[in-house]
Amino acid sequence: MRITLRDITKRFGATVALESISLEVGDGELIALVGPSGCGKTTILRLIAGFETPDSGDILFDGQSVLGVPPERRKVGLVFQNYALFPHMNVFQNVAYGLKFAKGGGGRAERVHELLDLVGLKGLEKRMPSELSAGQQQRVALARALAPHPQVLLLDEPLSALDAKLRERLRLEIKKIQRALKITTIYVTHDQEEALAVADRVAVMSVARLEQVGSPQEVYHAPATDFVAQFIGQGNLLRGHIVHSEGETIILAVGGTRIRAHTRESIPPDSAITALVRPERIRLNEPAENVLMGTVRGKEFAGDAWHIHVETPAGVVVVKMGKNTVVEGDVVQVGFSASDVYILTDRRSPPTP
Amino acid sequence: MRVKGTGWVGLLLPVLFLVVFFYVPVANLLREGLTRDGSFSLEFMRRILTDDYFQHVILFTLWQALLSTVASIVLGLPLAYILTHYDFPLKRVIRSLTIVPFVLPAITVALGFALLFGRNGYLNQVLMHLFGLSEPPLPIMYSVAGIVLAHAFYNAPIITRTVHAAWERLDPRYEESARALGASPWYVFKDVTLPMILPGLLSGAALVFIFCFLSFPIVLSVGGGRFSTIEVEIYIRVVTQLDPQLVNYKIGAALALVGLVLSLGMTYIYLRVQGSFARQTEQLRPRPTAPLFVGLRDFVRPTKIFLWLYVLFTLLVFVGPVGAIVADSLWEDGRWTLRWYSYIFTPDYEALLGDSPLRAILNSIGFGLGATALAVPLGLIFASVIVRGRWGGRRLLDTLLMAPVATSSIVLAFALLRTFNAPPFRMVGTAYAVIIAHAVIIFPFVVRALVPVLEGLDLKVVEMARSLGASRLRALREIELPLVARGLIAGAVFAFALSLGEMSATLMLARPGLNTMPVAVYRFLSQHSLGAPSAMSTVMILVSALAFVALERLGERALKL
Numbered sequence: 001m002r003i004t005l006r007d008i009t010k011r012f013g014a015t016v017a018l019e020s021i022s023l024e025v026g027d028g029e030l031i032a033l034v035g036p037s038g039c040g041k042t043t044i045l046r047l048i049a050g051f052e053t054p055d056s057g058d059i060l061f062d063g064q065s066v067l068g069v070p071p072e073r074r075k076v077g078l079v080f081q082n083y084a085l086f087p088h089m090n091v092f093q094n095v096a097y098g099l100k101f102a103k104g105g106g107g108r109a110e111r112v113h114e115l116l117d118l119v120g121l122k123g124l125e126k127r128m129p130s131e132l133s134a135g136q137q138q139r140v141a142l143a144r145a146l147a148p149h150p151q152v153l154l155l156d157e158p159l160s161a162l163d164a165k166l167r168e169r170l171r172l173e174i175k176k177i178q179r180a181l182k183i184t185t186i187y188v189t190h191d192q193e194e195a196l197a198v199a200d201r202v203a204v205m206s207v208a209r210l211e212q213v214g215s216p217q218e219v220y221h222a223p224a225t226d227f228v229a230q231f232i233g234q235g236n237l238l239r240g241h242i243v244h245s246e247g248e249t250i251i252l253a254v255g256g257t258r259i260r261a262h263t264r265e266s267i268p269p270d271s272a273i274t275a276l277v278r279p280e281r282i283r284l285n286e287p288a289e290n291v292l293m294g295t296v297r298g299k300e301f302a303g304d305a306w307h308i309h310v311e312t313p314a315g316v317v318v319v320k321m322g323k324n325t326v327v328e329g330d331v332v333q334v335g336f337s338a339s340d341v342y343i344l345t346d347r348r349s350p351p352t353p
Numbered sequence: 354m355r356v357k358g359t360g361w362v363g364l365l366l367p368v369l370f371l372v373v374f375f376y377v378p379v380a381n382l383l384r385e386g387l388t389r390d391g392s393f394s395l396e397f398m399r400r401i402l403t404d405d406y407f408q409h410v411i412l413f414t415l416w417q418a419l420l421s422t423v424a425s426i427v428l429g430l431p432l433a434y435i436l437t438h439y440d441f442p443l444k445r446v447i448r449s450l451t452i453v454p455f456v457l458p459a460i461t462v463a464l465g466f467a468l469l470f471g472r473n474g475y476l477n478q479v480l481m482h483l484f485g486l487s488e489p490p491l492p493i494m495y496s497v498a499g500i501v502l503a504h505a506f507y508n509a510p511i512i513t514r515t516v517h518a519a520w521e522r523l524d525p526r527y528e529e530s531a532r533a534l535g536a537s538p539w540y541v542f543k544d545v546t547l548p549m550i551l552p553g554l555l556s557g558a559a560l561v562f563i564f565c566f567l568s569f570p571i572v573l574s575v576g577g578g579r580f581s582t583i584e585v586e587i588y589i590r591v592v593t594q595l596d597p598q599l600v601n602y603k604i605g606a607a608l609a610l611v612g613l614v615l616s617l618g619m620t621y622i623y624l625r626v627q628g629s630f631a632r633q634t635e636q637l638r639p640r641p642t643a644p645l646f647v648g649l650r651d652f653v654r655p656t657k658i659f660l661w662l663y664v665l666f667t668l669l670v671f672v673g674p675v676g677a678i679v680a681d682s683l684w685e686d687g688r689w690t691l692r693w694y695s696y697i698f699t700p701d702y703e704a705l706l707g708d709s710p711l712r713a714i715l716n717s718i719g720f721g722l723g724a725t726a727l728a729v730p731l732g733l734i735f736a737s738v739i740v741r742g743r744w745g746g747r748r749l750l751d752t753l754l755m756a757p758v759a760t761s762s763i764v765l766a767f768a769l770l771r772t773f774n775a776p777p778f779r780m781v782g783t784a785y786a787v788i789i790a791h792a793v794i795i796f797p798f799v800v801r802a803l804v805p806v807l808e809g810l811d812l813k814v815v816e817m818a819r820s821l822g823a824s825r826l827r828a829l830r831e832i833e834l835p836l837v838a839r840g841l842i843a844g845a846v847f848a849f850a851l852s853l854g855e856m857s858a859t860l861m862l863a864r865p866g867l868n869t870m871p872v873a874v875y876r877f878l879s880q881h882s883l884g885a886p887s888a889m890s891t892v893m894i895l896v897s898a899l900a901f902v903a904l905e906r907l908g909e910r911a912l913k914l
Contacts, residue, residue, distance in 0.1 A: 049533055071532040078533035084526040088548045097544070098534030148535055 008057035032195035035205030077145030081157040085129035092125035098148035115143040255313030261341035279320035281340040288335025378768035386606030397607040421504035429512030439645035451510035458854025463574035465674025495577035519553025559623035682887035693888035713873040724791035732799035766861035806840030843903035850900030
């Protein structure tokens with residue numbers, strides 16, 4: 001099923017929770033809503049589920065407005081961060097609960113077993129929620145939400161209460177199940193890594209606003225705004241202005257040095273501009289199209305890589321390296337190619353960190 | 354934290370206190386009900402269990418407690434719903450006022466009911482005036498309905514408290530999950546909300562049932578002696594009847610045994626329900642609330658009209674009796690007056706009391722101070738072992754503490770009377786007996802009030818002080834004491850108010866010269882003398898109000914038994 005949010009605004013008292021949000025989620029698509037806590041992502045979910053009503057704008061399921069349709073008739077599957085498993089019902093009763101209201105009602109037990117099979121919890125039907133591990137509770141919550149054949153699956157920070165290892169495993173499973181069922185899914189998370197890993201498309205939110213919607217690759221490599229650039233992945237932001245522009249190639253003055261970059265936009269000379277270079281795209285002391293001179297000021301060991309902090313005229317640049325070849329105080333060349341420089345299209349003043 | 358040896362030695366004092374003044378006397382009393390001429394005999398048990406009259410007394414005790422519990426639920430539940438779902442002015446105050454039953458003396462409730470609902474009470478007078486009747490239309494006093502209504506007034510706030518606490522803590526996401534699964538609001542309530550707040554309702558109901566089962570002043574005064582419960586029966590047999598063969602003592606002891614078994618059983622149920630209550634998950638999102646009063650159009654919406662009628666009715670039932678007492682204390686022969694106040698503060702002999710009213714006030718203060726001085730230090734030791742102790746010990750101490758709650762004041766006083774009636778421990782007819790009885794009665798409540806105070810004390814700050822160089826004593830003086838001082842003072846005020854309102858045990862133990870304010874109010878009331886008891890009750894209500902403020906300081910959790 002296709003979900004359309006059309007120019008949604010929602011206020012709670014004096015605070016604006018959502019400001020003219022428009023979003024289209026395709027049939028069978030998994031879209032991740034990612035943003036810092038309090039940015040309004042959960043509110044979007046609650047609007048789609050029908051627990052809140054927008055102050056203005058419209059919500060459409062397959063082109064039909066659902067405003068005024070109560071939650072129990074919207075056919076949404078819902079998984080909360082705390083799972084909200086009914087503590088007085090066992091696993092079977094929890095999963096079967098939504099089937100009670102489905103038309104027909106035959107084959108309820110089969111459906112429950114089918115779903116417990118799907119999430120790998122066969123044989124735990126008689127357990128009470130309090131007797132399950134956090135990971136098992138999460139799976140029961142997923143099975144319960146999917147049992148009555150919902151048209152949409154809404155996941156509100158479904159893995160936030162779990163430890164890192166389990167989180168990685170379960171997000172793969174969720175994606176697998178979502179693919180198999182081809183169910184339209186909105187996945188809310190504050191974890192950008194999780195969003196990139198799980199989603200077909202990622203919608204990045206700052207406070208009350210949608211910053212960018214795109215594939216994981218797009219939001220990572222071509223962030224539309226400073227906010228997205230800083231929120232998704234690690235990024236070095238270089239601030240400067242354009243000194244020369246020739247077709248798709250532009251020359252930037254950054255901290256007394258000139259660097260070369262590509263952009264499809266036509267930007268007039270002398271405009272102030274922010275460029276993004278990802279740490280893993282930078283090489284030290286290797287010939288490159290763009291070179292900044294700098295001094296090594298610090299090193300961090302991150303297990304699979306070293307993070308080198310280099311002070312350059314353009315500010316501190318973080319470089320990700322597989323090997324530990326430099327020491328603090330070394331003067332180094334920071335090199336990267338023009339195609340790894342992303343020009344941010346956002347001209348607003350950057351958020352103060 | 355591990356308890357050092359000294360902690361356990363300190364615990365000896367309160368445990369010894371409970372054993373000597375509660376467990377031994379009560380056991381001794383029960384033994385008396387099971388013996389004849391010094392050997393084991395079920396004669397008296399058989400007698401009270403087979404005799405029609407005693408069967409009636411036992412069944413009536415259970416019956417009125419059941420009715421009172423149902424009435425308390427009917428009266429208390431809507432308020433819990435309103436407090437959970439709506440915002441309105443004074444909401445915080447009203448929520449706080451639900452602890453009033455713990456501090457308001459029961460005899461003042463009885464007096465308030467007599468003034469409001471009695472034959473010549475305000476309500477009947479207004480109705481007679483309005484409809485030109487020659488007879489009072491509402492015979493509420495001296496009826497089962499009166500007892501039940503007074504109990505409901507007294508205990509409905511407990512239901513409100515426990516249900517509201519459970520409801521407010523219920524994460525709305527449980528209900529939202531159910532709705533997303535297709536459940537209509539009615540199914541959500543039936544399948545999710547109700548089962549999840551049921552432990553709160555059941556534990557509140559069990560507590561109310563125990564209180565009503567053991568209720569004495571209200572049954573005696575509002576029932577006017579026409580209705581005998583187990584407590585009233587024991588009191589009458591022990592205190593008012595000549596008894597050369599001690600048969601009434603034996604029967605009283607057997608009745609006490611039956612009552613104790615029943616109330617301990619209910620206490621066990623209560624504790625079990627409380628336990629099941631503890632597995633609620635942590636709530637992350639608060640429940641949404643809506644304003645109760647939006648605009649004038651509220652008055653035409655049926656649900657809102659019902660809510661407003663309920664609010665008005667509860668105001669009448671809850672504020673009415675207290676208001677009637679205060680009004681009566683300032684009123685004589687159609688004029689406002691302070692005569693009753695000057696009367697109760699004079700040392701003149703009053704035949705109804707066998708003593709002066711001032712004596713009763715001074716006794717109340719003296720006994721209250723004595724009981725507080727005894728119960729608070731002992732309770733502090735007990736509470737600190739509960740808070741810091743290992744879990745096994747904690748359960749044992751909790752259990753040790755519940756038995757005094759499940760034992761009526763009448764039975765306790767009776768047990769003290771029978772046990773300490775010979776030298777060298779002859780306490781009958783002395784002030785010590787009253788003080789000790791009060792201290793035992795208030796002890797569990799004091800401990801419960803002090804536990805959260807001590808739980809709020811982070812031991813790390815003490816460790817921090819010591820690591821910064823403070824000695825243990827200095828850390829105690831400069832860190833721990835200032836942190837718990839307010840809680841301790843509040844606990845002491847609470848203890849004093851409880852002692853001040855205690856009537857049952859005092860009535861059993863008091864001899865002329867040992868009257869207290871509640872006893873004086875009872876004696877005035879039973880002779881239909883008004884005015885003076887209203888003035889005395891107003892004084893007690895003021896002290897209760899002080900205790901109420903103190904409890905507010907202790908916070909919500911102070912009264913979870």
